[in-house]
Amino acid sequence: MSNIEDDLIRRAQSADTEAFCLLAKGYERRIYLLAFHYCHNPQDAEDLSQEVWLKAYQALGSFRGESTFYTWLRKITINCFLNHQRARHYNWRGQTTGDTLLGVDSIEGDERLAFTSNSETAMHNRILAERVMKGLSELTPPQRLIFLLKHHEGMTYEEIARAVGCSTGTAKKSVFRAITKLREHLDIDVPSTTTLRALQSKIGIGV
Amino acid sequence: MHNCKETRKLLIELALDQVPSDQSQALLAQLEHCPGCREEFASLRNVLRVAEQAMQSTVPEEGFWSGYHERLQQSLTRDSAATTTSFASRSPSETGALVRLRKLFTTSLRVPVPVAALLIILFGLSIGFAARSRSQSIAGPSSVLTRTVEVPVIQERTVTRVVYRDRKPGTSHGRTAQPERPGSNSVAVRKNGATEGTPISLVGFKPANEVKLTIIKGSYRDEK
Numbered sequence: 001m002s003n004i005e006d007d008l009i010r011r012a013q014s015a016d017t018e019a020f021c022l023l024a025k026g027y028e029r030r031i032y033l034l035a036f037h038y039c040h041n042p043q044d045a046e047d048l049s050q051e052v053w054l055k056a057y058q059a060l061g062s063f064r065g066e067s068t069f070y071t072w073l074r075k076i077t078i079n080c081f082l083n084h085q086r087a088r089h090y091n092w093r094g095q096t097t098g099d100t101l102l103g104v105d106s107i108e109g110d111e112r113l114a115f116t117s118n119s120e121t122a123m124h125n126r127i128l129a130e131r132v133m134k135g136l137s138e139l140t141p142p143q144r145l146i147f148l149l150k151h152h153e154g155m156t157y158e159e160i161a162r163a164v165g166c167s168t169g170t171a172k173k174s175v176f177r178a179i180t181k182l183r184e185h186l187d188i189d190v191p192s193t194t195t196l197r198a199l200q201s202k203i204g205i206g207v
Numbered sequence: 208m209h210n211c212k213e214t215r216k217l218l219i220e221l222a223l224d225q226v227p228s229d230q231s232q233a234l235l236a237q238l239e240h241c242p243g244c245r246e247e248f249a250s251l252r253n254v255l256r257v258a259e260q261a262m263q264s265t266v267p268e269e270g271f272w273s274g275y276h277e278r279l280q281q282s283l284t285r286d287s288a289a290t291t292t293s294f295a296s297r298s299p300s301e302t303g304a305l306v307r308l309r310k311l312f313t314t315s316l317r318v319p320v321p322v323a324a325l326l327i328i329l330f331g332l333s334i335g336f337a338a339r340s341r342s343q344s345i346a347g348p349s350s351v352l353t354r355t356v357e358v359p360v361i362q363e364r365t366v367t368r369v370v371y372r373d374r375k376p377g378t379s380h381g382r383t384a385q386p387e388r389p390g391s392n393s394v395a396v397r398k399n400g401a402t403e404g405t406p407i408s409l410v411g412f413k414p415a416n417e418v419k420l421t422i423i424k425g426s427y428r429d430e431k
Contacts, residue, residue, distance in 0.1 A: 186258070
């Protein structure tokens with residue numbers, strides 16, 4: 001933990017909101033994106049990520065520095081996501097549209113624009129993102145969370161199992177299932193170099 | 208020795224670059240000699256790369272983050288203000304008492320497991336005994352039922368007296384009383400009633416010392 005972060009945590013623990021906001025600034029994107037890919041709706045992602053920050057602020061007194069601040073925050077995030085999943089099931093199916101991803105139908109559209117231009121690359125990325133989201137939507141919320149923890153956070157299967165409260169085998173199966181779904185939706189069934197190159201050129205990704 | 212099954216277990220982590228470098232080198236060397244595993248790895252890596260690219264493309268642009276941070280700041284300020292208000296509305300002594308009370312209920316003590324187990328057993332036993340004695344004290348008086356039952360007690364006294372009589376012609380047996388002979392203690396007695404026209408004298412009669420008691424069960428109405 002850096003000295004600056006240490007100092008910010010100490011100040012935030014003594015109810016300094018400014019210090020906590022500065023602390024949050026370093027991780028807010030990561031948490032928001034995790035929430036967005038988990039619930040796949042900008043409004044829900046914002047609500048969920050802000051709930052994480054409020055809970056973290058309320059629980060900051062219990063942070064003893066035994067782990068890094070981000071590890072502690074991630075634990076709160078996972079619990080928050082799982083509780084949310086228990087309380088309310090996000091209706092993923094059919095919810096995602098290109099406009100959602102582009103931020104066109106969002107509340108504050110200008111702020112949420114996911115892409116800078118309406119170029120061909122952006123269009124390809126949009127199609128690609130839709131496919132990925134559709135693949136992930138076919139997973140259960142815990143499976144999706146496990147995949148995101150592996151893919152985004154780089155956690156080991158043991159860490160995921162401890163954090164989510166499942167077995168290592170379940171964590172492995174969830175990741176495998178997620179990749180199978182992505183394969184199906186991205187049409188990467190045949191693992192040949194030619195097909196991959198064709199797909200990449202089709203969707204505009206450089207090798 | 209290459210084992211496809213074992214290698215494929217690690218391919219996802221290898222594709223995600225989550226394998227230590229020495230192990231990663233060994234795995235890549237194995238893939239060189241196994242076309243099946245190599246193709247599988249290439250497929251996995253490409254799926255994950257495409258997914259990564261797709262997810263990266265959903266990252267909101269810079270303008271979004273300033274607004275997001277502002278909203279976060281506002282909600283934090285609201286939350287801390289609500290907490291402060293709820294504390295500020297109480298007097299300092301009240302707050303102190305609340306803090307002490309909370310400490311009292313949230314303080315924990317380290318107790319060795321055997322002691323804790325013993326305490327739990329004792330507690331359980333005391334509860335069991337208390338429940339048992341209570342059930343006995345409740346059940347005791349209610350089990351005795353007082354009821355008054357009428358029991359007729361009939362006292363019978365059998366009086367036996369031998370009477371000597373002179374047998375004279377013309378007199379019917381036991382119908383007429385004979386005059387009392389002087390010096391004799393015989394008495395003219397007629398069993399179950401007095402002789403007609405003759406006074407009955409019980410002079411010299413001694414009741415027997417034995418009293419025969421007969422208890423007849425049942426109502427006096429059933430008596431014959």
